[in-house]
Amino acid sequence: MSKDGKPKTKARGLDRAFAILDHLCQVGLPQRPIEIAEGMGAPKSSIYDLVALLLASNVLEKIDADGRVFLGPKLNFWSTNYRKHFDLGGIVRPILENVTARTRETSQFCTLDGDKYYVAMMNEGNRPFRISADVGERTPIPWTASGRLLISHLSDQEIIDLIPEEDFHLPDGSYLEPSSFIESVRKANADQFFDFDSIADNFTHCFAAPVYGLNNRCIYTLCIIAPQGDAEKNYDEYRSALVEAAEILSKKLTAQTSSMSEMAAE
Amino acid sequence: MSKDGKPKTKARGLDRAFAILDHLCQVGLPQRPIEIAEGMGAPKSSIYDLVALLLASNVLEKIDADGRVFLGPKLNFWSTNYRKHFDLGGIVRPILENVTARTRETSQFCTLDGDKYYVAMMNEGNRPFRISADVGERTPIPWTASGRLLISHLSDQEIIDLIPEEDFHLPDGSYLEPSSFIESVRKANADQFFDFDSIADNFTHCFAAPVYGLNNRCIYTLCIIAPQGDAEKNYDEYRSALVEAAEILSKKLTAQTSSMSEMAAE
DNA sequence: CAAATTGTTCCGGTATATCGGAATACATAT
DNA sequence: ATATGTATTCCGATATACCGGAACAATTTG
Incomplete structure (x- = not known):
């Protein structure tokens, strides 16, 4: 240097x-x-x-x-093997379909890549509309409901260190104070749930529920994107549908992982 | 050195x-x-x-x-993006389901990884039985029907160079002469189809049809694994179902790729 | 066709990644 | 506890990967 x-x-x-x-x-x-x-x-x-x-x-x-x-x-080959063992796809797809069947809304399966959030799987609702983030597109964590849950195992300092300054500037131009963002993270963690009016547009509402992996860390989320009217009308219904689905998913995925490591240990 | x-x-x-x-x-x-x-x-x-x-x-x-x-x-992230653009999954899955619906047999979507064949996607038939190769498992090319099609663009010498000597030793212990293997490759290419009694077991029959990508190279195959009795009884039906599905798939996939490269070229 | 621009390959110096082997930590048996 | 074996980390020599810049090729423009 x-x-x-x-x-x-x-x-x-x-x-x-x-x-x-x-x-x-x-x-x-x-x-x-x-x-x-x-x-x-x-x-x-x-x-x-x-x-x-x-x-x-x-x-x-x-x-x-x-x-x-x-x-x-080659990426397809590796991921075929990755998915075979964790069986995302096989397990998640029907659960998304079930959520969409119960709510008729678009449902998504989301996770982190580094310091960004992305949609790993999506199931369009019966009356689809343009979603802010496409499958595979990396989005700043503070812009999303799921983001609150996915980093809730981190300390305040770790959160500040992880998220780039510019990601607190929301797409509408306003600035989200890191401290108030962290507050919402803590609340999301306590509730094991988070929802808010989407900040990418002004007519949808996002619901997110945590899917837990090993040592009870939220590694994925399930979420619903709904028109704000519907969201208000069916709030309890949607929320419980999502939470139940996420709990089932947590169990299935941890079962997968632990059975795999048991096999490896003979 | x-x-x-x-x-x-x-x-x-x-x-x-x-x-x-x-x-x-x-x-x-x-x-x-x-x-x-x-x-x-x-x-x-x-x-x-x-x-x-x-x-x-x-x-x-x-x-x-x-x-x-x-x-x-991370592999999941990359492959989510890979699949989003080529949309394997979205395109292939329903085609496999259609083949299985028409034939009631197990259908697969296969390709190469280096000098080996593997099953990238599988759709179990109505009465599933133990398949020789699992999804994602690398198998010697000469052991498979699809293998004949997937390398048919290579010259004799290139084929010899690509395939390791030991892969000509079949799982039943017998040795497949490279020359007669190459003969079967040429025949497969001429017929745009290949089928034989499975060499991994002695009760199934494999059908394979080529899916063509750019410059008319066979980059994927669709195949059917059927009990030998069924295969004989419904040979024409199965064969045409597979070939038709493969043709549709070829069109869809090449449309994808070319539209993508056009976009890149503005 | 020449000139200018852009894209690709080639080449050599040097920062550094690889790997053998030593040192250390951890686990299991005595 | 001590000994024995195994897994992991550390360390330093040297082969080589990275990258700046030059040479070369392709493409566009005048």
């Missing part, structure tokens, strides 16, 4: 490679190596190297003749 | 990291770093390093207090 402000340290290939994958997720479209390098602010030659390596292992895939690449089939 | 037979070259972190993921897929259970190192025949200290890095980026996940790790939630 040099004496002035520039750390000037070489980035590790692994981290850069993963950053490429994250970058492509964010862009959501195939890109050429140079676009990736510029988009990430990374050295060109390194990105060319890494893209070639990732193509060779099929972690990236060449999409067109112009050299654009995107997430590759 | 030393003078005797030992190349003695350091492995690149990326490749080893990916090898760790592949190894865990193969084992199918959480493992401790030392088990991974020994299972892969890799240097211990390197594996400890890499496992720590992969844990930090959530590509691996700590499963129990003994330090066992397994595929992590």
Whole structure:
């Protein structure tokens, strides 16, 4: 590290490679190596190297003749194995369907990726409307109801450290005080539930219930996105549907995980 | 590189990291770093390093207090994005269900990972029985009907180079001559179809039809696993059901890919 | 067709990742 | 407790990956 402000340290290939994958997720479209390098602010030659390596292992895939690449089939292979063991998909899908059947609203299965929230699975309600966040799209934690639950195991300081300053600036331009955000986190944890009028639009209401994994940490949430009128009218009904579904899911998922580690321990 | 037979070259972190993921897929259970190192025949200290890095980026996940790790939630995030764009899942699932509805047999969606075949999606038939290969399990290409189609774009030499010698030894102990395997590959390609009595057991029959991607390469297959009696009785019916489904799927998937690359090109 | 611009490959110096082996921590048996 | 065995961390030498910049190729523009 040099004496002035520039750390000037070489980035590790692994981290850069993963950053490429994250970058492509964010862009959501195939890109050429140079676009990736510029988009990430990374050295060109390194990105060319890494893209070639990732193509060779099929972690990236060449999409067109112009050299654009995107997430590759190897990821599908790994995730097929991941999902086989935790069986997200098989377990979660019917539960979402059940929630939507009971409430007729759009239901989602959400979790964290680093310091962001994302929707891992979605089940459209009977009268679908444009949802703020699409499947797989990373969204600032404070913008979401689920976010309150997903970080409730952290201390105040850890929360402050985790969440980037800019994520407290809500999409409507207003600023959410970290302290009042943390208050809502504590309340969500106490209630094992959180709901509020969506801050991404002004006509929907979000309900979120925690799904617990090992050592009772909330690792996923189930949530419902409903028009505010419906939400008010059916509040108790929706809330209990969601909480019950989340409890069932917690049991099923922890059963999975513990049976797997027992098998590993022979 | 030393003078005797030992190349003695350091492995690149990326490749080893990916090898760790592949190894865990193969084992199918959480493992401790030392088990991974020994299972892969890799240097211990390197594996400890890499496992720590992969844990930090959530590509691996700590499963129990003994330090066992397994595929992590980051893979789920990436694959959520992968699947969102290619929408395997959304497109393939109903097609498999349709095939199974028409034939009442177990249907599968298969592809390659490196020099091995695997089942990426499965739909159990109305009277399920134990299938030879589970979802996500890597199987030698020559053991499968789909394998013939998935490599049919390769030259004879490329096929020989790709497939490890030992994969021509079938599970029943017999040896399949590469030349006669290649013959069956060429026939499969000409027929755009392949079927045979399963070589993993002696009571099922496998049908496979090609799903084509860009430049008309067979990148996936649809297949049916049926009891031999049923297979014979309903041969034409099953075959056409599968071929029709595969054609529909080819169209849908290529439409996806090309629309994506058009968007990227603005 | 030349010039300018943009995209890709090549190359070499140096920061650093890999890996053998030693040191240490942990677990189990004596 | 002590001994024995196993798992993990630490450490340092050196092979090599990363990256700046030059060379080269492709594409667009005048």
